[in-house]
Amino acid sequence: MLDNLSISPSFIYYLPKEESFITVNWWEINGNVNYYFIQDEDFHLYGLGGLNYTNVSVDADLDLGELGNYSSDASDGRFGLNLGAGANLDLGSNIMPFAELKYVIIDGCQHELSAGVKFNI
Numbered sequence: 001m002l003d004n005l006s007i008s009p010s011f012i013y014y015l016p017k018e019e020s021f022i023t024v025n026w027w028e029i030n031g032n033v034n035y036y037f038i039q040d041e042d043f044h045l046y047g048l049g050g051l052n053y054t055n056v057s058v059d060a061d062l063d064l065g066e067l068g069n070y071s072s073d074a075s076d077g078r079f080g081l082n083l084g085a086g087a088n089l090d091l092g093s094n095i096m097p098f099a100e101l102k103y104v105i106i107d108g109c110q111h112e113l114s115a116g117v118k119f120n121i
Helices: none
Strands: 005-019 022-039 043-063 069-089 095-105 110-119
Touching: 005 043, 022 069, 043 095
Parallel strands: none
Antiparallel strands: 005 022, 022 043, 043 069, 069 095, 095 110
């Protein structure tokens, strides 16, 4: 049974979003456990569960002309739970493409679809 488990930590930084005079920065840290249901030679299918910490910060800089400048910032961090599934495609090298669908249970819940590569060391 332990052969089917793996730990999958991650850090995700989203590119800042700027609209008018407001800039939003967003990052998250995840600690997931993957349980592999299928482990064929070339294809691996897994379910995932874990913890999430998300931090969002907002900066506002507004030029009010003769009245001067207005500047403000705020940030908030929240803990959540991750649930989802993913698949790896084993190409027989140190690089393994993957795709993952994750649901983060946090204020305002979010869905994440991600794809990328994993490196085997």
